[in-house]
Structure formats: structure tokens, C-alpha cells
Amino acid sequence: MASPRPHNFAPQGYPLPNGAVAAGPVPGAAPLLPNNGRIIQNGATRVLCIADVRGNLKSLNELAKQARADHIIHTGDFGFYDDTSLDRIxxxxxxHVAQYSPLLPENVKRTIAQIPPQQSIKQRFSPDQLPLSELPMLLDKRLTLDVPVYTVWGACEDVRVLEKFRSGEYKVDKLHIIDEANSRLLDVGGVKLRLLGLGGAVVMHKLFDNGEGKTTIAGGQGTMWTTLLQMGELLDTANRVYDPSETRIFVTHASPAREGMLNQLSVTLKSDFSISAGLHFRYGSSYNEFSVNPTLDHYRGKLAASKASFTDVWETVRNEVDSAIASNEAQKTLLENALGVVQKMPSVANGGNPFGGPVAAGNAAGQVDESAFKNMWNFNLADAAFGYLILDIEGGRIATEMRAQGFNFAHRSGKAPVQPGVAAGIPPAASPVTGGRAPGAPPQFGQAQPTRPGAAAPQQPVKTQPSPAPQSTSPQDQPSVPSAEKTAPAEANGSAQAEKPSESPVPKTEKKQSNALFVSNAENEQAVRDLFPEEDKAKLVKVEKWGKYNNHVATFSTVEEAKAALDRQPPEHKKVAPPGQPRKPNLKFFEDRGSRNAGTWQGSNRGNPSQRGYQSGGASDSEGGRGRGGYGRGRGRGDRGRGGRGRGGFNKGPGPSTDSPAPSTSTPSGDKPAPTES
Known part of the structure; x- marks a missing residue:
């Protein structure tokens, strides 16, 4: 390993919850007193479980009201960014954050997607144009939470903000961060619900790295991940507060279904449920290991592969880690806790007990604790914009409700989709693209949702207005009555629907005039400025290079200034030079056409027979290696999409984070399962 940065395990002058020295607290949580950290509620209770609000914190109140929820459990990518985070990200x-942010308008997202890698987004946009989160509104009490919210942090958060919450500098009423040192107990509906949480992405080669974290939390440059010490402290906390009468819920950002270490950890924590996010599907999923593994050997194989990946990293850094914590007995204990979890994992698929029990004599495969294998239930959530899970707790029984916007299969009929009410001769009323909701507002499930790349365009909500015929319009087309001859089949899920939803009842909106001029055939920025007279040159806001050739974009403050500057140009600058003549500068209004690179989803051989399965036009965040593939270098385990085996990927200095969950072409698109053919 070439000149690694020293690990951040040594004692520092910060309040360290685990491994602290001097006056710091002991590792883990203290045993709870009768009413300490406990919320008691009688009668039926509804707990709303959501994921990835991505800074749209107003939606928490709206979703709680829609679901009639008394509490909210959130699984990460909450939006822990403040006003200073933009400088560090x-x-x-x-x-990546901007691409999926519900707080940014679509035209800004398209512009950001087109910015070449060598250009800085922060230079192109002012801070007020890039709102990362509504957390500052919670901090200064312009926004309050209606119900208690229990959350872990996700992969896209600011570690500095989380440290301020830990130190008490930041406080938000009814917001509770559950982590390795803090659990919560909800005594509701006749059930004692113990919440144990672990935040951040699980990346093997980052398990021993604190990044820019000054306490025990790990992160840097706008991303966060889990460390092995955090896992060890979580075990310590869980043991301290253990009560066999409680029902344990393990809340994580990464999915235990994908991460063998998390799967093993959830069993060691004696969890009854796990609730996670990180896969970003349009449906939530509910399963246990018995339901998705055909045999115990198959399950052992998943754990054995995860153990092998971890062992590669551990053997590489073992000496360095041992020396770093040699003088810290508390951290030694936490490290041993976490290593004990890994040691219990099987090394081969056809032997050993996945749950850490003894191997029976004469039975090489071992005896497995099938009660955990069959009874521990896992829930993976869709993003908050697309669905949620409700735990309805009453009389000691936990019932579930799962809602999802789902996929749109209207394209399979080959006809323009009919909105509810259209059959009765009542077409939908014209409404904005967001389905009548304010930008950033939460979804009303069954109504329209804003689409993201690779997603199907949803149907719009219905308002009853009498009309002689149904209408089918798109943002690019004028309203018209479809006929059998002119109606084209709708696109499949995740296809061009995201750009042009043919079933949308939205009327054409006026195209906004640009306040920038596109200048071609100008050698440099100064040559562009010299094209304008002094009165226009003084009004220029900026001149930027656009693309590979001699093209530039000259931006003015207003549309009127841009139009006046274009009008004052000589006629030869407003038309293209004929072939064979020297090229002259050419000016016209700048038009940002946006990105049309959407994926297409074709199931079986219906739709377009030349394309089958999910054809990804750009990796979504579930394909971008959120704590999985594409990070390390060296001998990767290609069959499982893992990177970082051996020496690859450790601290390489202050450069851009290699853990950013931005879309990555190095991760196999097979991360996202394609539909099976019928």
C-alpha cells in the first residue's frame, strides 16, 4: 500500500462515544432507566417507514398525515446538509445528489447532467440555485416536525453536520438519530419496539477508515460510510439494552440482502425485523432468508463470499490497525466484537453454522438455527417519492401495509391509456407536470409523480370536468383528441416516457426564452467579448466554453438584455456562412436541449422485440455501486460486483471521494435484476 494516510483511531480531543479517553463516556449505551429514551403510547399505533427523502423534509409531515402515522422510521439519505455543506461536497x-434531488427544477438537473467533468458545478451555479436540503429550515424552526422521526444517515450526507448533532450544537425537536451508540424504545400497541441503527454505505475497503470524521463517524466530501468499530459498538449497545420481551428492529441504509456482513450482524443482534433502503426500486420488498434461498448451502455461500472479501482487506491492514489502537483498550474491545461477527460466518458454502452455533459431530454441514433463518423478516423500501411501508401495531400484533406508485403497464395495450373517469366521458383537467403538487411536495400515491432517469412516467391525477372527448397530450404537443389512426403505442416503463409521457394530460407550456446567446466560431472568451459593443459588453454576466470546439455561451442578466445584444449584431453574425467561404462568428439564442438518454424496459418479447430486459441508458443510483462495486482496484470478485480486494482503494489523499454513490459505468448493470421472460 503506497504511503497510506494514518488511520483515525488514535485518541483525539473530541467527545468520542466509543473508545473515548479521559472524561468521555464508556463505549456503548448505558442501561435504560424505566422511562429514559422510551416513548409509551396506548392503543393502535401506525409507524411509517420511508427512505431517501433527499432533503425534502416538508414531505415528512405530508406523508405522516397521508398515512395517518404516529411515528416515522427513516432509513438514510435524509438530507443532513446545512448551509456550509456545499463548499465541502x-x-x-x-x-449525483442534484440528479435525484426533489428540490431542484428539472431544467437545472438537465443542465448539471450536461456539464463536462472538467467544469465545476459550483462555478456554474450560485449556492441559492443548489439547495441540498431543507435541514436549515428545521434548525431555525421555520419548519417543525409533526410526529417523531427516527433516522439513520445514508450514503449521501455531510459528516460535519452529523458531528454537530452528536455534540449537541444542532438540535431539532422530534428528530432522533439512531446509531451505534443510541437506540430508542417505542412502547406502542402492546409491543416494546427496540430500534437499533447503523448508517452509511458498507464498503469493504473503507471499514478501517474514518475519512474526514473527527469523532467515530466516517465520511468526507459529502458521502458517509460504515466502519468496523461502529459495528462493534452497535453490538455493545445492543447487549447493554437487551430485554427478551422487546421486539428488535435493525434499521440500516445498506440492504442486508446484498451485504453478507450486515446479514450476519442482524442475526447477531437478535433482530426480528430489518428495514433498509439502498436498492431504489419502485416497489418495496418483503422477504426472509428461507424464502429467497433454495438451500442452506446457498445462504452459506453468500455469507462465505462476504467473509472472503472482508478477510482480503483485514489481512492487508491488520498490522497497521493493531498498532493504531494498541493503547486504547476500549477500541480493542469494540474491534474484537466486530471481528467476532465475521469469525462466525462460514468460510465455505457446504459447511459450518451461519448463525455461529456448534457443528454437530459427524455432520460437516453443521446444525443451523432455523428459527432465525425462517423468522427474521426483512423489508427493503422504495424511495419516499415512490412508496412506503406502514407497521400497524395493536394488541401485540404488528401488521403491515405497503404502498407503491409502481410501474406503468398501459403501453402493453397499444392504445393511449385511459385515465380514471374518462370511460364515463369525464377527462382529466389540465394540471402541472407534478400533478397539482408544489415542487418538492410528497407523493399522493395513485397520482402523478415526477420521474427520474430510467423511470416510467406516471399517470396524472383526475379532476372531474365535463368534456365531449378524452384528451391525451404531452409537454411537446398541443392538446388534441386522439384518433385510432393517429394514436401511437405508449412507450414501455423507463423508456422515453420519462421525457415525453404520451398519456400525460398536461397541456403544452410556453417555452421560456433564454437569457444566454450561443456563439460559434469564436477562438476564445476574449474574442467573444470583442463581438459585442461596449453597452452590451458591460451587461455580460459570464462567458463559458461549450463543448470541444470554438463554441461559447454568453450569459446576460435578463432575456431583454440578451435580445437587445443579438439585435445589435451585424447581419453576417446572425446567419451561417455559405460553404466554401471563411467561417465567421455566428450568434443565436442558447437552447439547452436536455438529456434524452433514458433507459428502456421491455418485458418478454412484447413491445420492441429487438430489445429485451432492462436497457439502461445511464446507471441509476442502484447501479452506481452504493457501497458495492467499482471502488477498489486489484483482484476484484467480479461475480459479485465487488471492488477493493487486496490493496486497492484505501486512503489516497484529499482527492474526490472514490466512494461517491454517483452513477458509475464500472458497476455491472446486472446489479438491477431484469424481469424474467414469460
Whole structure:
């Protein structure tokens, strides 16, 4: 390993919850007193479980009201960014956060997607144009939470903000961060619900790295990940507060279904449920290991592969880690806790007990604790914009409700989709693209949702207005009555629907005039400025290079200034030079056409027979290696999409984070399962 940065395990002058020295607290949580950290509620209770609000914190109140929820459990990518976070976030991470942010308008997202890697997004946009989160509104009490919210942090958060919450500098009423040192107990509906949480992405080669974290939390440049010490402290906390009468819920950002170490950890924590996010599907999923593994050997194989990946990293850094914590007995204990979890994992698929029990004599495969294998239930959530899970707790029984916007299969009929009410001769009323909701507002499930790349365009909500015929319009087309001859089949899920939803009842909106001029055939920025007279040159806001050739974009403050500057140009600058004549500068209004690179989803041989399965036009965040593939170098385990085996990927200095969950072409698109053919 070439000149690694020293690990951040040594004692520092910060309040360290685990491994602290001097006056710091002991590792883990203290045993709870009768009413300490406990919320008691009688009668039926509804707990709303959501994921990835991505800074749209107003939606928490709206979703709680819609679901009639008394509490909210959130699984990460909450939006822990404040007003200073933009300066610390890496451009690659910022591009990813902006692409999926519900707080940014679509035209800004398209512009950011087109910015070449060598240009900085922060230079192109002012801070007020890039709102990362509504957390500052919670901090200064312009926004309050209606119900208690229990959350872990996700992969896209600012570690400095989390440290301020830990130190008490930041406080938000009814917001509770559950982590390795803090659990919560909800005594509701006749059930004692113990919440144990672990935040951040699980990346093997970052398990021993604190990054820019000054306490025990790990992160940097707008991303966060889990460390092995955090896992060890979580075990310590869980043991301290253990009560066999409680029902344990393990809340994580990464999915235990994908991460063998998390799967083993959830069993060691004696969890009854796990709730996670990180896969970003349009449906939530509910399963246990018995339901998705055909045999115990198959399950052992998943754990054995995860153990092998971890062992590669551990053997590489073992001496360095041992020396770093040699003088810290508390951290030694936490490290041993976490290593004990890994040691219990099987090394081969056809032997050993996945749950750490003894191997029976004469039975090489071992005896497995099938009660955990069959009874521990896992829930993976869709993003908050697309669905949620409700735990309805009453009389000691936990019932579930799962809602999802789902996929749109209207394209399979080959006809323009009919909105509810249209059959009765009542077409939908014209409404904005967001389905009548304010930008950033939460979804009303069954109504329209804003689409993201690779997603199907949803149907719009219905308002009853009498009309002689149904209408089918798109943002690019004028309203018209479809006929059998002119109606084209709708696109499949995740196809061009995201750009042009043919079933949308939205009327054409007026195209906004640009306040920038596109200048071609100008050698440099100064040559562009010299094209304008002094009165226009003084009004120029900026001149930027656009693309590979001699093209530039000259931006003015207003549309009127841009139009006046274009009008004052000589006629030869407004038309293209004929072939064979020297090229002259050419000016016209700048038009940002946006990105049309959407994926297409074709199931079986219906739709377009030349394309089958999910054809990804750009990796979504579930394909971008959120704590999985594409990070390390060296001998990767290609069959499982893992990177970082051996020496690859450790601290390489202050450059852009290699852990950014931005879309990555190095991760196999097979991360996202394609539909099976019928």
C-alpha cells in the first residue's frame, strides 16, 4: 500500500462515544432507566417507514398525515446538509445528489447532467440555485416536525453536520438519530419496539477508515460510510439494552440482502425485523432468508463470499490497525466484537453454522438455527417519492401495509391509456407536470409523480370536468383528441416516457426564452467579448466554453438584455456562412436541449422485440455501486460486483471521494435484476 494516510483511531480531543479517553463516556449505551429514551403510547399505533427523502423534509409531515402515522422510521439519505455543506461536497457527489434531488427544477438537473467533468458545478451555479436540503429550515424552526422521526444517515450526507448533532450544537425537536451508540424504545400497541441503527454505505475497503470524521463517524466530501468499530459498538449497545420481551428492529441504509456482513450482524443482534433502503426500486420488498434461498448451502455461500472479501482487506491492514489502537483498550474491545461477527460466518458454502452455533459431530454441514433463518423478516423500501411501508401495531400484533406508485403497464395495450373517469366521458383537467403538487411536495400515491432517469412516467391525477372527448397530450404537443389512426403505442416503463409521457394530460407550456446567446466560431472568451459593443459588453454576466470546439455561451442578466445584444449584431453574425467561404462568428439564442438518454424496459418479447430486459441508458443510483462495486482496484470478485480486494482503494489523499454513490459505468448493470421472460 503506497504511503497510506494514518488511520483515525488514535485518541483525539473530541467527545468520542466509543473508545473515548479521559472524561468521555464508556463505549456503548448505558442501561435504560424505566422511562429514559422510551416513548409509551396506548392503543393502535401506525409507524411509517420511508427512505431517501433527499432533503425534502416538508414531505415528512405530508406523508405522516397521508398515512395517518404516529411515528416515522427513516432509513438514510435524509438530507443532513446545512448551509456550509456545499463548499465541502465533491463535484462527482454533487452531480449525483442534484440528479435525484426533489428540490431542484428539472431544467437545472438537465443542465448539471450536461456539464463536462472538467467544469465545476459550483462555478456554474450560485449556492441559492443548489439547495441540498431543507435541514436549515428545521434548525431555525421555520419548519417543525409533526410526529417523531427516527433516522439513520445514508450514503449521501455531510459528516460535519452529523458531528454537530452528536455534540449537541444542532438540535431539532422530534428528530432522533439512531446509531451505534443510541437506540430508542417505542412502547406502542402492546409491543416494546427496540430500534437499533447503523448508517452509511458498507464498503469493504473503507471499514478501517474514518475519512474526514473527527469523532467515530466516517465520511468526507459529502458521502458517509460504515466502519468496523461502529459495528462493534452497535453490538455493545445492543447487549447493554437487551430485554427478551422487546421486539428488535435493525434499521440500516445498506440492504442486508446484498451485504453478507450486515446479514450476519442482524442475526447477531437478535433482530426480528430489518428495514433498509439502498436498492431504489419502485416497489418495496418483503422477504426472509428461507424464502429467497433454495438451500442452506446457498445462504452459506453468500455469507462465505462476504467473509472472503472482508478477510482480503483485514489481512492487508491488520498490522497497521493493531498498532493504531494498541493503547486504547476500549477500541480493542469494540474491534474484537466486530471481528467476532465475521469469525462466525462460514468460510465455505457446504459447511459450518451461519448463525455461529456448534457443528454437530459427524455432520460437516453443521446444525443451523432455523428459527432465525425462517423468522427474521426483512423489508427493503422504495424511495419516499415512490412508496412506503406502514407497521400497524395493536394488541401485540404488528401488521403491515405497503404502498407503491409502481410501474406503468398501459403501453402493453397499444392504445393511449385511459385515465380514471374518462370511460364515463369525464377527462382529466389540465394540471402541472407534478400533478397539482408544489415542487418538492410528497407523493399522493395513485397520482402523478415526477420521474427520474430510467423511470416510467406516471399517470396524472383526475379532476372531474365535463368534456365531449378524452384528451391525451404531452409537454411537446398541443392538446388534441386522439384518433385510432393517429394514436401511437405508449412507450414501455423507463423508456422515453420519462421525457415525453404520451398519456400525460398536461397541456403544452410556453417555452421560456433564454437569457444566454450561443456563439460559434469564436477562438476564445476574449474574442467573444470583442463581438459585442461596449453597452452590451458591460451587461455580460459570464462567458463559458461549450463543448470541444470554438463554441461559447454568453450569459446576460435578463432575456431583454440578451435580445437587445443579438439585435445589435451585424447581419453576417446572425446567419451561417455559405460553404466554401471563411467561417465567421455566428450568434443565436442558447437552447439547452436536455438529456434524452433514458433507459428502456421491455418485458418478454412484447413491445420492441429487438430489445429485451432492462436497457439502461445511464446507471441509476442502484447501479452506481452504493457501497458495492467499482471502488477498489486489484483482484476484484467480479461475480459479485465487488471492488477493493487486496490493496486497492484505501486512503489516497484529499482527492474526490472514490466512494461517491454517483452513477458509475464500472458497476455491472446486472446489479438491477431484469424481469424474467414469460
Amino acid at each position: 465533491a463535484d462527482k457527489t454533487l452531480k
